[in-house]
Amino acid sequence: MRNHDLVFLKHFSMVIVFLIGLTVALILLGVYINSQQEPEPNPVAERAMAERVRPVGAVYAGSTGAAAQAAAAAAAAAASAGQVAYDGTLDGSVIYANLCGACHTAGAAGAPKLEKAAWATRIAQGMDTLNKHAIEGFQGAAGVMPAKGGNPNLSDEQVIATVQWMVDNLK
Template sequence: MRNHDLVFLKQFSMVIAFLVALTIALILAGMYINAQQEPEPNPVAEAAVQQRLQPVGGVYAGSTGAAAQAAAKAAAAAAAAGQVAYDGTLDGSVIYAALCGACHTAGAGGAPKLERAAWAARIAQGSDVMHKHAIEGFQGAAGIMPAKGGNPSLTDEQVIATVDWMVDNLK
């Protein structure tokens, strides 16, 4: 009888051991298969990416589109109005002090200083040429004069007024 129990215990524990091993094997197999799957996309992250990919400007059609376009145009015009340089002043001294003087006061990059000697030959070519050179920019022997001193929001009249002020204020 005793012997019988021992045999049963031995076989039963073998069955249990086999089942434990099978369980561990199945867990490992499950983990392995799970690791092979692409992770589920996170809907919140997806939405955020979509939003970042949107074009900056909206596209409108129909009557809402026309209204939106008119509004955008008005906003652009208002922004452009604010961009007339130095409030549209025709006072050459203001524009010179704020912009042109950066080069012309110290003679940076070959810019002629406000000294009569540096300007004699330039004045001799006539004020129309100097105006044109200042508005359109030009490359001379001394260096590069950038168009409108590098500020395209200056009007032609403002540049002309500044050139005239410079010529009138040579020492």
């Protein structure tokens, strides 16, 4: 009876060991087969890539092309129309009256009034420096001159014309 038990135990353990080995072998086989598989394409990644390699512009040819170009030009003109300050005037007196004078006429916030005494040392810096300070803005001892007087839609030319007008009209 005891002997039978021992034999049974021996065979049973062998079966268990065999099954464990079979399990490990099947797992390894599964991993191997899976690694041979082509990965499924990811639709999100595919869309992102198509977006990245999309051409920047489109080609318009013939009459559709001419119409599209005319529409684009009209849209650009309409968009820029609102962005030119004071109708793009290069008349310094107009820009000064509408914008710069708010500070410079009364000397608000430390702005130099249009008086020769207030401008002598400033003019001595040279017109280029004055223009640069008016265009880019300037923190001086007296206060802050905002870039383009605070209106970014002014063109550099308009600011330069206004600075020239101010310097020409000192009292």
